[in-house]
Amino acid sequence: MQMNVQLVPFLIACLLSTVYSEDSEEFCYNSPGCNATTWPIAQLYCNGTRQSPINIVTADVKSDSNLTAFSFTGFNDSSTLRNINNTGKSVIIDLEGKKMSVSGGGLQNTYTSEEFHIHWGNGSSFSGSEHTVDGKQYAMEIHILNLRSDVSVAAANDSTAYAVLGFFIEATNDSGKPESWKNLTSFLSNISKKGDSFDIMNQLTVDSLLQGVDRTKYYRYLGSRTTPPCNEIVVWTVFKDPVKVSKDLIDLFSNTVHINTTADPFITNNHRVLQALNGRVVTSQPTSSANTTSSANTTSSANTTSSANTTSSANTTSSASTLHHTLSISTALLCYVLFWCL
Numbered sequence: 062m063q064m065n066v067q068l069v070p071f072l073i074a075c076l077l078s079t080v081y082s083e084d085s086e087e088f089c090y091n092s093p094g095c096n097a098t099t100w101p102i103a104q105l106y107c108n109g110t111r112q113s114p115i116n117i118v119t120a121d122v123k124s125d126s127n128l129t130a131f132s133f134t135g136f137n138d139s140s141t142l143r144n145i146n147n148t149g150k151s152v153i154i155d156l157e158g159k160k161m162s163v164s165g166g167g168l169q170n171t172y173t174s175e176e177f178h179i180h181w182g183n184g185s186s187f188s189g190s191e192h193t194v195d196g197k198q199y200a201m202e203i204h205i206l207n208l209r210s211d212v213s214v215a216a217a218n219d220s221t222a223y224a225v226l227g228f229f230i231e232a233t234n235d236s237g238k239p240e241s242w243k244n245l246t247s248f249l250s251n252i253s254k255k256g257d258s259f260d261i262m263n264q265l266t267v268d269s270l271l272q273g274v275d276r277t278k279y280y281r282y283l284g285s286r287t288t289p290p291c292n293e294i295v296v297w298t299v300f301k302d303p304v305k306v307s308k309d310l311i312d313l314f315s316n317t318v319h320i321n322t323t324a325d326p327f328i329t330n331n332h333r334v335l336q337a338l339n340g341r342v343v344t345s346q347p348t349s350s351a352n353t354t355s356s357a358n359t360t361s362s363a364n365t366t367s368s369a370n371t372t373s374s375a376n377t378t379s380s381a382s383t384l385h386h387t388l389s390i391s392t393a394l395l396c397y398v399l400f401w402c403l
């Protein structure tokens with residue numbers, strides 16, 4: 062059989078479209094046919110054995126007297142927050158690493174702060190924290206990412222490259238409280254579209270966003286990034302006390318920022334499903350020990366009306382990837398038929 066040379070570019074295009082469609086499984090949360098249950102399959106590290114987030118079972122937590130108080134630098138400095146950004150997946154606040162760092166707290170090194178971002182559900186009625194404690198899911202969760210100060214880029218196999226500080230947000234029935242969160246959420250209307258960025262320098266401090274949390278009480282375990290490629294390079298700290306934020310402010314996250322343009326849906330439920338513990342041990346401070354010098358302000362964690370709900374993660378799993386592969390195979394078949402017929 063003689064091939065028509067005019068068909069060569071067409072056939073190459075066919076082949077490329079088949080190959081590239083395998084890699085186009087973009088990380089996403091709850092687009093139709095694409096959510097947190099589909100992307101682990103395609104990614105290098107997301108099927109690993111020390112993945113995050115996890116459910117923390119308090120009865121299984123082991124005590125560790127090395128988990129002392131942290132030292133926070135620049136957390137009370139309003140010039141450390143630079144821009145608030147809409148990534149289409151979350152809201153991320155860039156931090157000034159030269160001024161902001163964390164050490165102590167059982168960490169072996171000083172870690173330089175890079176950014177913090179937030180995971181939420183859908184309004185204050187559908188919780189969206191990533192970690193849960195004894196099955197309780199909080200309204201939202203903040204992650205402050207800190208890179209070990211002796212490296213400039215995290216190597217894929219550097220098991221302690223990042224120290225991530227996780228803080229739960231619990232919904233209250235007040236309105237417009239606390240003032241720091243009223244301030245932070247007032248900027249959301251400036252970043253309604255993906256790619257939007259807004260300068261917030263000298264407007265608020267990280268400390269003010271974490272008020273009410275006793276930062277000497279936390280859980281520690283080794284885990285991963287909760288977004289692809291899910292590198293297993295994180296020393297996790299999850300603080301026990303939640304920050305309390307009024308429902309009206311929590312609602313603003315899921316009704317102000319869009320996944321792309323303002324014609325597209327809002328970002329909602331941007332939290333990963335819980336991952337298996339796989340024998341890992343979660344540690345915390347010995348309950349009886351009096352903790353030494355703490356820079357945190359202690360507030361009694363009265364567990365009022367909890368915003369917990371049962372984790373309802375969409376289980377549409379494999380149907381999306383099945384459709385994906387069917388389309389790829391169909392494209393390939395069409396190419397071959399055209400090749401032999403023309």
Ligand SMILES: [Zn+2]
Nearest residue numbers: 178180204287
């Ligand atoms: Zn996160």
